[in-house]
Amino acid sequence: MGVRGGARLYAAVAVRGFRRYATYRVATLAGVFTNTVFGFVVAYTYTALWSVRPRLGGYDLPQAVTFVWLGQGLLMATALLGGGNESELVERIRSGDVAIDLCRPANLQLWWLATDLGRAAFHLVGRGVLPMAAASLVFRLAWPSGVAAWGCFLVSVALGVVVSFAIRYLVALTSFWLLDGAGVLLMAALLATFFSGMVLPLTVFPGWLGTLARALPWSAQLQVPADVFLGRHRGTGVLWALAFQAGWAVVLLGAGQLVQSVATRKVVVQGG
Amino acid sequence: MADAGRLAGFERRGRTAVAIDGLRAYLLIAGMWIRSTMVYRTSFVLMAVGNFAMTALDFAAVAIIFGHTRVLGGFTLTETAFLYGSSGVALGLADLVVGNLDQLGRRVRDGTMDTLLVRPVPVYAQATADRFALRRLGRLTQAAVVLGWSMTRIDVAWTAVDVLLVPVMLVSGAAIFAAVYTIGAAFQFWANDAAEVQNSFTYGGNALTQYPPTVFAKDLVRGATFVVPLAFVNWMPALHILGRGNPLRLPGWVDFCSPLVALATCALAGFAWRTGLRSYRSTGS
DSSP: OOHHHHHHHHHHHHHHHHHHHHTOHHHHHHHHHHHHHHHHHHHHHHHHHHHHSTTGGGOOHHHHHHHHHHHHHHTTTTTBTBOSSHHHHHHHHHHTTHHHHHHSSSOHHHHHHHHHHHHHHHHIIIIIHHHHHHHHHHSOOOOOOSHHHHHHHHHHHHHHHHHHHHHHHHHHHTHHHHSOOHHHHHHHHHHHHHHHTSSSOGGGSOHHHHHHHHHSGGGGTTHHHHHHHTTOSOTTHHHHHHHHHHHHHHHHHHHHHHHHHHHHHHHHHHTO | OHHHHHHTTOOOOOHHHHHHHHHHHHHHHHHHHHHHHTTSHHHHHHHHHHHHHHHHHHHHHHHHHHHHOSOBTTBOHHHHHHHHHHHHHHHHHHHHHHGGGGGHHHHHHHTTHHHHHHSSSOHHHHHHHTTOOGGGHHHHHHHHHHHHHHHHHSOOOOOHHHHHHHHHHHHHHHHHHHHHHHHHHHHTTTOTTOTTHHHHHTHHHHHHHTSOGGGSOHHHHHIIIIISOGGGTTHHHHHHHTTOOOTTOOOGGGGGOHHHHHHHHHHHHHHHHHHHHHTOOOOOO
């Protein structure tokens, strides 16, 4: 199978991933409702904070409120609280069905990456657009200026999804050793929520905690895309932000390949 | 017919007997799930610690906010911690006891709901005890620690009424959240894909009531008082204890209405549950 054949295969898998999630329309609407309710609650607390501390973390009030809604809009796409395909992979590892996945003429990690990209594309549209639209009716939001800014934002979200996937894939692979992955999945969601900026923008974190949080890969999932959206990077600053995300994506996907090769050797030892 | 019923063991019994039976069944099923959880002990410890840490980071965010300002909506850190802890304990209790109701939609979808119906045990007891998750003690413990800490720090001249109001508030709050879980579950008999909507009112209600009502728009506070009565989970009694007065300037006796509101919402939840269960049709596949 050549490179083009491979690309076509993974593209087809991604499209199926998109369609699979698009089937559940009522669930999507229910999720949109929940994102919107949470967005309102958090937006009001941010408003209270920024009204006593204007320009906190370098954001003005509309930017801070927009940050809240970006968090709600990207929550599912970058699977911050879980909800991607990692729990399914964990279950397949536990039950042994992963042996079937390993028989496919495709790389295990890239196969699951493709399904997750399809899922994320659906969640970005299905779960992202409506809460932002609802918010724009009530709050003053800060929008990107121009096509280039929107383009950079979309690239940044895509890279954020890849980083998110790479982390969740590594976490799911621990099931080859632990068998029950629920505990580690929860811990992973925990780290992702706190260190992505979902709980509070990382620019508001104090001192060394803020510096550390901004350097960790989770910041690529919300903080960086949000800053790109809010136009906080000037000139080539955007490119550096995207490079930061791409760097983590490469490192974490590479680590995933390594762990995968060790893990799959273990499956063979067990007899599959 | 009556004799046949008695022979089969299905006598008509009083409500109390049914309730005791249900409770016993609940404890048996919950005990079974606890034993099954303990098979994967590492995972259980991680989950319990994770549940604790998840909510602890939540409170870390509150602490960071108060690192930047001394008051939020006119409330100090310890006062907000009191609201945070009381709301968290109420949700934690409800989540531990009936939180598994959010699995109901899945059971309706895949047809395993039928299994619950053929057993001679109240369906509600089975549905709530199903996959009972002891790890949820993590969330409850974290909220209890914050609540305990805040109570030693808040500037309140504790009267006997205030002291009594705290347990009443926690139990009523848990009952209100449990009613919300139940109504959400009843809704899933019709819309079995919409389980996430109830998160808006349980976890969302928790996110709302852990901050002072002065932070939010008046209409949101009105909605949380008169439409979905989450304000009675903690705001009303807690603001009385804190000596802050009612957020909507309602008469003083409203501060003590949480138990009545809890009873009313539970009655409504009971009605919704029975209506939902009666309208249930198996998948037929």
